[in-house]
Amino acid sequence: MSTAKVDLQRLSRVANWVIPALAVACFLGGRFVSFWFHFGTVTFLFLTLMNLSYRFVQTRHAILRNFGVLGQVRYMLESLGPELRQYFFSSDTEERPFTRTERAEVYRKAKGIDAAVSFGTQLDYGPDEIKLRHSMFPTPKGNVEPFRLTFGDERGLPTAYTITKPILISAMSFGALGEPAVRALARGAGLAGIPMNTGEGGWPKHQLEEPCDLIFQMGTAKFGVRDEQGLLSDEKLRALASEPRVKMIEIKLSQGAKPGKGGLLPKEKITREISELRGVPMGRDVVSPPYHEECRDMPSTVEFIRRVQEVSGLPTGIKLCVGSFEELGALFAEMAARDVFPDFIAIDGGEGGTGAAPKPYIDSFGLPLLPALVGVHRILVDMGLRQRTKLLAAGKLIGAAKWAMGMCLGADAIYSARGFMLSLGCIQALQCGNNTCPVGIATHDRTLQHGLVVADKAVRVKNYIEGCTHDFESLLSSLGVRSARELGPRHLYVPPQSIVAGEVAS
Amino acid sequence: MTSVQTPKSDASRRSPLVTTALWICQLGAAGILFFAGQGKLAGDAHAISMFSDLGMEPAGRIAIGALECGAAILLLIRQSAVYGALLGLGVMCGAIIGHLTVLGLGGLPFALLVAALCVGVLYIRRRDAPFLRNLIDR
Ligand SMILES: Cc1cc2nc3c(=O)[nH]c(=O)nc-3n(C[C@H](O)[C@H](O)[C@H](O)COP(=O)(O)O)c2cc1C
Ligand code: SF4
Numbered sequence: 140m141s142t143a144k145v146d147l148q149r150l151s152r153v154a155n156w157v158i159p160a161l162a163v164a165c166f167l168g169g170r171f172v173s174f175w176f177h178f179g180t181v182t183f184l185f186l187t188l189m190n191l192s193y194r195f196v197q198t199r200h201a202i203l204r205n206f207g208v209l210g211q212v213r214y215m216l217e218s219l220g221p222e223l224r225q226y227f228f229s230s231d232t233e234e235r236p237f238t239r240t241e242r243a244e245v246y247r248k249a250k251g252i253d254a255a256v257s258f259g260t261q262l263d264y265g266p267d268e269i270k271l272r273h274s275m276f277p278t279p280k281g282n283v284e285p286f287r288l289t290f291g292d293e294r295g296l297p298t299a300y301t302i303t304k305p306i307l308i309s310a311m312s313f314g315a316l317g318e319p320a321v322r323a324l325a326r327g328a329g330l331a332g333i334p335m336n337t338g339e340g341g342w343p344k345h346q347l348e349e350p351c352d353l354i355f356q357m358g359t360a361k362f363g364v365r366d367e368q369g370l371l372s373d374e375k376l377r378a379l380a381s382e383p384r385v386k387m388i389e390i391k392l393s394q395g396a397k398p399g400k401g402g403l404l405p406k407e408k409i410t411r412e413i414s415e416l417r418g419v420p421m422g423r424d425v426v427s428p429p430y431h432e433e434c435r436d437m438p439s440t441v442e443f444i445r446r447v448q449e450v451s452g453l454p455t456g457i458k459l460c461v462g463s464f465e466e467l468g469a470l471f472a473e474m475a476a477r478d479v480f481p482d483f484i485a486i487d488g489g490e491g492g493t494g495a496a497p498k499p500y501i502d503s504f505g506l507p508l509l510p511a512l513v514g515v516h517r518i519l520v521d522m523g524l525r526q527r528t529k530l531l532a533a534g535k536l537i538g539a540a541k542w543a544m545g546m547c548l549g550a551d552a553i554y555s556a557r558g559f560m561l562s563l564g565c566i567q568a569l570q571c572g573n574n575t576c577p578v579g580i581a582t583h584d585r586t587l588q589h590g591l592v593v594a595d596k597a598v599r600v601k602n603y604i605e606g607c608t609h610d611f612e613s614l615l616s617s618l619g620v621r622s623a624r625e626l627g628p629r630h631l632y633v634p635p636q637s638i639v640a641g642e643v644a645s
Numbered sequence: 646m647t648s649v650q651t652p653k654s655d656a657s658r659r660s661p662l663v664t665t666a667l668w669i670c671q672l673g674a675a676g677i678l679f680f681a682g683q684g685k686l687a688g689d690a691h692a693i694s695m696f697s698d699l700g701m702e703p704a705g706r707i708a709i710g711a712l713e714c715g716a717a718i719l720l721l722i723r724q725s726a727v728y729g730a731l732l733g734l735g736v737m738c739g740a741i742i743g744h745l746t747v748l749g750l751g752g753l754p755f756a757l758l759v760a761a762l763c764v765g766v767l768y769i770r771r772r773d774a775p776f777l778r779n780l781i782d783r
Contacts, residue, residue: 170746174699181738192780199782211779595783 147577148587151206159187201564201578201590236535242561245537248606249562249599269544270632274619283615284622288552290387291454291482293527298453300386302552304333304608305542305623309533309554310356312338314413315494318345319591320563320580325349326593327600334386341417347382354387355379359401360427362417370432373450380451388447388455395491395534397500398460401427437473445479456483461511468518480527485554486512488534492557494581495572508534509548513639516549539610546626548639562603563596667769674762675720677755678733682713698747712736727774730766733759
């Protein structure tokens with residue numbers, strides 16, 4: 140929020156007592172001083188009832204569950220928003236990382252409201268933005284093929300995994316997110332039939348209790364599958380891969396928000412549960428190394444991928460944020476030489492999100508998604524290796540149009556993290572790292588988690604997925620193609636000064 | 646625009662029985678409130694003595710009378726009926742407190758009746774106003 144920072148949580152805890160106390164005080168005033176006080180008695184009585192109802196009766200609004208009538212003040216400001224903001228705060232297209240307009244669209248989708256926009260775009264719509272090119276002859280509805288993408292088919296794996304929607308939930312760990320958020324995402328993904336990445340939160344206990352397919356992420360600390368030294372334990376990986384709902388493994392080489400940097404899990408955060416799920420001792424800080432101990436150079440990296448593929452028996456991919464194309468070219472050459480390819484490569488844009496990372500890394504490290512994606516696609520095509528793997532793209536791709544743009548530039552499917560946080564009701568308060576998330580997503584504080592009702596938010600996640608997938612199909616029709624596989628640079632208008640322009644021209 | 650959606654009112658989905666009940670509540674509450682309110686504004690002897698007992702004569706009598714008339718008018722207009730009911734309920738809560746603590750139980754049944762009618766309106770129209778919907782949405 141752009142308003143001054145107030146600790147809503149503490150304030151509302153005070154309000155919970157102060158409002159009924161005022162009702163009592165007014166009653167006494169009315170009884171013994173002047174009847175006029177009873178105007179206050181009635182008002183505070185009503186406010187008390189309202190507060191209780193917000194906190195315990197309704198389940199739809201996380202802010203109201205957590206902050207009661209004080210949360211209502213926030214809603215009121217929001218509905219007066221367009222006018223107020225215009226003059227005092229920031230405009231509809233100013234907030235970052237996601238503008239109010241972008242967020243509002245996710246919220247609408249999540250609530251299942253199919254609202255058209257009136258009169259015109261709120262964007263500048265200048266010639267310096269990438270746009271989609273429609274066809275004069277849209278594909279008739281019904282002729283657009285349903286989406287299908289299979290991972291692991293090049294290797295002829297019996298465990299090859301097929302997705303039927305172009306979107307997957309990108310890595311968000313239990314740890315960065317609290318338990319209810321993880322459960323709501325997993326349940327929503329299950330309802331919509333898409334897989335969810337576990338993030339590097341260790342053994343996916345909570346996700347496994349919900350009915351959805353999982354991509355297990357192995358971070359550099361190998362939480363969940365590590366031995367005492369923090370190296371990969373084949374035995375634990377095998378145990379994990381034998382869970383029927385774990386469908387794929389993702390080896391995280393780097394992440395857009397903090398490429399080339401490991402994380403530190405402070406000992407205060409290591410609860411008994413986290414210690415068990417991640418396989419780390421309590422009472423000691425745990426350092427995630429910036430790279431996998433097993434991957435010291437190109438050959439050992441490729442061999443590590445082979446090892447994970449063989450031990451798990453599942454489609455296995457890698458996730459990375461692009462730093463240098465030369466390095467990647469060398470890595471792909473090594474893969475070709477050893478005939479080992481990851482079943483997918485997830486490209487994470489430098490603009491990617493995170494629970495917490497140092498500012499220079501968030502702001503200044505790693506290639507932005509589009510040039511990275513275009514570059515990787517190009518290198519693979521030039522080396523004749525493109526068909527050996529699948530490309531996934533992540534980086535602020537929220538909404539069907541952004542998905543389509545990613546797929547025009549080489550992605551086979553789309554990964555999204557923050558889009559799903561928004562669908563859970565994230566208000567972009569940017570407190571994910573402080574354990575004080577006001578809507579109970581990025582927090583382990585039980586009193587804040589009270590706001591997030593899993594059954595309710597799971598439906599929003601599902602609605603969001605289905606709404607966007609529906610939009611995506613209609614975009615394909617307007618682009619004049621029959622399936623997402625046909626998408627290419629020719630479906631894009633790319634401004635000449637853009638760094639990806641060369642790719643589109645060629 | 647990112648403006649809030651105005652969902653369709655539930656009016657179309659209400660059964661005739663419920664609609665009848667709704668209008669009985671609205672008309673009943675409005676009638677009694679208007680009758681009581683205009684009496685206070687006009688300065689009935691009964692009202693004056695009551696508000697003298699409360700120590701609010703004449704300002705309180707006029708204020709409450711105006712609020713009662715206002716609530717009655719709001720209750721008669723479809724779009725504002727919930728707010729009228731809320732206002733009516735508030736004034737009646739005050740009246741109930743007054744009867745219980747100062748005035749004696751004589752006028753209590755009327756106040757309770759109007760309060761109940763207002764609650765009826767609020768209940769039947771619970772989906773009409775955002776603030777009510779937010780209270781109970783599940
Ligand atoms: C709260 C949060 C936690 C994340 N945790 C992980 C993680 O454990 N492992 C990882 O590889 N990426 C993690 N990410 C990065 C996302 O998976 C994703 O790559 C990135 O946010 C870009 O996608 P987006 O723009 O759709 O959010 C996290 C992101 C967020 C916002
Ligand atoms: S703290 Fe919560 S609401 Fe704020 S940005 Fe993070 S997830 Fe969203």
